[in-house]
């Protein structure tokens with residue numbers, strides 16, 4: 001060896017010194033990258049993963065560039081038009097007449113009795129026959145609503161009086177027709193301003209009591225959660241000089257199809273966060289990201305207990321989340337990974353509980369349907385899925401579009417992913 005070394009030219013010696021230096025650097029980089037917390041945002045589609053990533057960008061000073069805000073402007077316009085069009089269609093599918101005001105139905109039971117009740121479940125299937133925009137379970141949710149809700153039956157009875165032979169409301173106002181005919185290409189133009197007739201139509205449409213009632217039954221069809229926020233703010237958003245605020249951006253629904261990565265530091269701990277698409281077709285892209293994961297932030301939309309999946313219009317969204325969590329939590333690659341569950345959309349959950357009892361969808365929930373009981377019930381269902389006895393699941397109740405609440409959960413050392421990672425590291429050292 002020594003002989004070999006002595007036979008080296010000065011260039012060889014220099015090359016060896018450089019190689020050694022690179023090795024040292026690589027080793028150091030490796031040490032640093034071991035300390036970086038790689039965190040994956042996982043969960044089913046529409047549960048709020050990208051919203052949490054947006055909050056992380058806001059909270060850790062990354063924010064949004066002007067180009068990003070412009071891209072969100074386009075997405076927000078599409079969200080508004082899509083929401084309005086969905087509601088126009090749902091008025092027809094659920095058979096709710098325009099102008100219908102549930103508060104004006106004095107004796108809903110007798111109104112309902114006048115409707116031929118027998119037609120509910122099977123009749124509904126017949127009426128919807130051939131319309132595959134509604135799946136079997138979406139239909140059964142509709143049928144169940146009609147069975148137990150005399151107001152829904154009364155609306156349907158009134159609608160029948162305004163129907164033509166094609167089953168369409170003959171009293172459909174002009175604003176609904178403008179929305180139906182609206183072409184979304186303006187959302188992709190350079191100046192992206194909502195046409196004035198569309199704006200006026202949406203404003204009038206959203207004030208209709210029948211439309212508001214239809215919105216209250218949005219678990220029976222696929223509607224964006226941001227619908228009410230955007231339609232309430234349409235006057236501001238339709239102005240020619242409109243530029244999206246942080247809150248507008250947090251409310252935007254853009255289905256994730258490309259992985260996004262951000263880096264930031266919380267109290268000396270460097271984080272590298274990946275946001276992955278949660279819809280079924282996107283989940284095949286997850287596996288390549290499974291190496292060296294220190295923490296998983298698993299998002300569940302707790303408000304989705306009475307909704308079906310967008311992908312098949314059939315599977316209950318909460319059941320879908322549980323199945324997915326079971327496979328992630330018990331995956332061999334995540335044996336030692338800190339696991340944090342965000343039970344998200346608590347704002348929507350709270351208001352839903354007032355009208356939609358959990359036991360209708362989860363008969364094994366038998367307690368009083370309060371926020372505390374119901375949220376505790378769902379958390380337990382998730383924690384019980386964990387098959388690793390030495391692994392703790394950290395559960396938080398979140399409202400991802402509320403920056404104050406998320407700041408508290410994400411930035412406090414004694415909570416959120418930071419806490420879970422610290423505790424997991426302590427356990428591994430033992």
Ligand SMILES: Nc1nc2c(ncn2[C@@H]2O[C@H](COP(=O)(O)OP(=O)(O)OP(=O)(O)O)[C@@H](O)[C@H]2O)c(=O)[nH]1
Pocket residue numbers: 043044045046047048049050051052224225226250251252253254255256257276277278279299344345346347348398399400401402
């Ligand atoms: N009201 C309310 N809306 C929320 C909350 N969290 C998310 N949203 C909204 O729910 C919609 C879906 O959120 P995303 O963050 O895009 O969902 P995602 O999990 O990234 O969905 P995929 O990309 O399809 O996997 C958006 O319109 C959000 O603004 C919440 O806590 N409350």
Ligand SMILES: [Mg+2]
Pocket residue numbers: 049050051254255256275276277278
């Ligand atoms: Mg997303």
